[in-house]
Amino acid sequence: MSSAPTPNNPPCPAYRCQEKDSFAYPTAVERWPVILTNVIDDVYKSYRDEVDPQKQREAKEIIERIGALKYEMQRDRPFRPIEEDGSTDYTTWNAILSQDFPNSSWFSATWLFSECYLYRRVRESFNLTTTWSGYDPFFRQKTSTFQGSSSAVFDLARRFSVPIPSQSDTERHLWFHELAQVCLWGNATDLSLLVNMTEENIKSLQATGAQRLEEQEKNIIVNDLERVWEKVKEMKGGRVDFVLDNAGFELFVDLVLADYLLQTSAARTIYFHCKTIPWFVSDTLPSDFHWLLDSCTNTFFSNASEPDLASLHALALRWKSYLASGAFVVESDPFWCSGYAYWHLRDQAPQLYEELSGSDLVVFKGDLNFRKLTYDCKWPATTRFREAIGPVMSTLFPPLVSLRTNKADVCVGLREGKEKELVESGEADWRWSGKFAVVEYSEGRLN
């Protein structure tokens, strides 16, 4: 590699929305317009009964701005700077725009950057108002999808509401494998992709039973789970960090795994890293985290049976007690909502990097985190994960694992011949169909 990678010049050629054979293209052409239209519909629903004239006027302004954004994006106009919108990060955005994307437009820039910029522009539309600046236009969708996940939520609550009895090493091993897989497949159901999925499709992806997990295990095309277990089984009262992805069901299963790590004393503290602004539709904000705990103890799932509700309440009360005792810590940092790949974590967010350096294991959930770890570029699929996450993350950072269902082109870590097998077995869209997953581990800093 001749020079250090930069956002518009990753270590391998970038995926760009203008490339019709990449998932970037349908994402920009078909999915982004739907997502923006849904934002408009949501604001409309929220303001139509509003009596405050300022709120009404500002809602109309937001709708106009999102309409203009959609027009600009669909016609591949050049990027413009983020307005001074009262946020702390607009200068960082404008610096990257002028340094790295001075002549770029929506389809010519890297897919990773364009998509992050899209969500930052949505936020700008709200930030520029007085009465809507804290509003999350995706909250309604997040809550209704969580409501639709109730059968998997209660399956898990019935099993895990009671504290885990003491376990033999073999039992611990088996439980860890099962819960890590539940946590992995919880990523299959994110809202930006599920625009066209039926409730039945979603339920099948969320199935938590052992038999179903066993069937799905063959779809984990890179599986380092055993290496993760080797690390976890040695841990005693450590620190684990979850760089979260989606709110709702995915967060729920993250909490189940985190709870298991606490109860088995592998971890003493679990840090959850949330987004700072509404992001990729369903990503977790600190408010979503607290909302989830509340929705499991209030009347949100009011149609469930008494025993089911009692299980869920018991589980959520235990999680709340972890928050109160400091065993669960909720954090957020603007870096997670920047346009930078994680190759730049140390230089762009030194404090966050420093803090994460104290972790024993950092769990990166979901597709976008994987894209950012690997710089979202055209690595040969057999590239080693260590190489794709770059020198800092592979040799100076703590052990890390990415739990990701594949929803974008980039993929690394495959064994020789696997890609060919997938394509020949009729899975031409294996990179982004969401049917396959990877668990990729880096043992991190060289002591």
Ligand SMILES: O=P(O)(O)OC[C@H]1O[C@](O)(CO)[C@@H](O)[C@@H]1O
């Ligand atoms: O919630 P996740 O797993 O990060 O998925 C979001 C991803 O899904 C997609 O919407 C699929 O392309 C990507 O844009 C993004 O990387």
